[in-house]
Amino acid sequence: MGTEDEDGFSEDREGPVREVCVDAFAIDAHAVTNARFAEFVDATGYRTEAEKFGWTYVFARFVPGELRKTSPRPQQTPWWCGVSGAYWRAPEGPGSSVEQRWDHPAVHVSWHDAVAYCRWAGRRLPTEVEWEYAARGGLDQARYPWGDELIPGGEHRCNIWQGKFPVRNTEEDGYAGTAPVDAFEPNGFGLYNVSGNVWEWCADWFDPARSGRSMRGGSYLCHDSYCNRYRVAARTANTPDSSSGNLGFRTAADVSPR
Template sequence: MIMNSETAQADLPSQHERDGMIFVGAGTFWMGSDDHYPEEKPAHRVNVDGFFIDETPVTNADFAEFVTATGYRTFAESVPDPRDYPGILQEMLYAGSLVFRKPAGQVDLSDWTQWWSFLKGANWRQPYGTHSSIEGLHDHPVVHISHHDAMAYARWKGKELPTEAEWEFAARGGLDQAEYAWGSELSPGGRYMANTWQGPFPAVNHKLDGYTRTSPVKAFPPNGYGLYDMVGNVWEWTSDWFAPKHEADATKACCIPKNPRGGLEVASYDPCLPKIKIPRKVLKGGSHLCAPNYCRRYRPAARHAEAIDTSTSHVGFRCVVRNGESNETAS
């Protein structure tokens, strides 16, 4: 049973209210799912301590403040080091990032290169390539953020990235074992609860929820804890190394893991790319590109492996503060 965080929220320190964070009280919940993708299995109980978590994903405005204060340069804005990518062609060594580009018609869904392109000059400032900008998108989630970039921002704020368990616990909003962050139906009463894809991905998006790409944070209803965009809009980085499955449920209540930090770096490498030893972290939440015919990962239990050097037009992040302590700095 989930422990309700309403009492704790009523006593929130004012600094956390200003920081735009929500307190999620400690509790035990069922993590993962036995009903969908293999990497979500097995469902198992996990206990987490209370923590503060950002009410929304980090926005373009938030990230711009960080860059202005520090002069930080993201991974997508930097030319790759050829030593990290054995066999890479010299003409491919340029700064850029992966951008979703809708194909003209239906394509082979097993070939992601049919809708993803590595565009020169694409980065958080120019999310769709050199001729784009974030003008008018200041309240949208920042994208084209690698794991290192997310960590750099979190440290500047005196925060951290959530563990996978913390993220999933918060995303469920008190609805333990529910399919979605809001209940058992994807679109209850025909209402769209998150920014996802409507139509046959990747060629046709009917835009029934009002958006073809990212949406402003808070454009859709919050979950039971008052958190926005925990499902859809953008995938979010966690601090956990990816493992292809969860641990089995504890046989006794006394053995339920507490505050687990999942996975091992050495076991997180992509087996399909044996020559490239880039470890992978867990992404959570799905994105605006998740669709019933392709990626049904618009659920709290869903998870995805992403190389820590990767940035794309549908990946962002949010931060946590553990033990109720904020160490925000402006350095």
């Protein structure tokens, strides 16, 4: 696992390339959907951290004009708005819904929220080693789950940003925001959207010296001009109580030897 790709981020400790051992495990073919997350919430009454905090981050272009004007923005990442009342069931804030997006990944889900879901489902979050092994789909050191070329033969294989970030998205891949969890072709192991669409939480701490939990896969906002972390070996982190409109998860489980 890992990479020494010149396009990688050494500060993210993507490398060096090294051999690892992993026990047998199961992993979801795709991210947890809004429909499945709703089953969890309906069964348990669970309230996400975004609901408890009263706000979460939404990509500014998706926020209605008046609400955009009154929503605070981080100085370093002004394309995000801190939107009051946004959460997984109202992903762009009050008045929005997932009614037409039940097969899209549940977003605005923190690491703690994902762990709570896993307990209910009898699952767990994948480790980074498991995630990367599964995402590679049997390929050895390929940059993406399907090979080394981002758009082979002009065919888009993942949901990322096209155009000039953050001002213009040509949506050549067919999506401005999230896509259905089974959009595009799966990799060699049958996994969908391990590149792009939404970031996915992993079980691990990103770095022993930092407080963030690891995230993998990139999202629909990733662009090679600033964040080409839709590569299989790429990684980043966030605090475990963080949530945003491009952050979801898939689950894993141990497999007992026969």
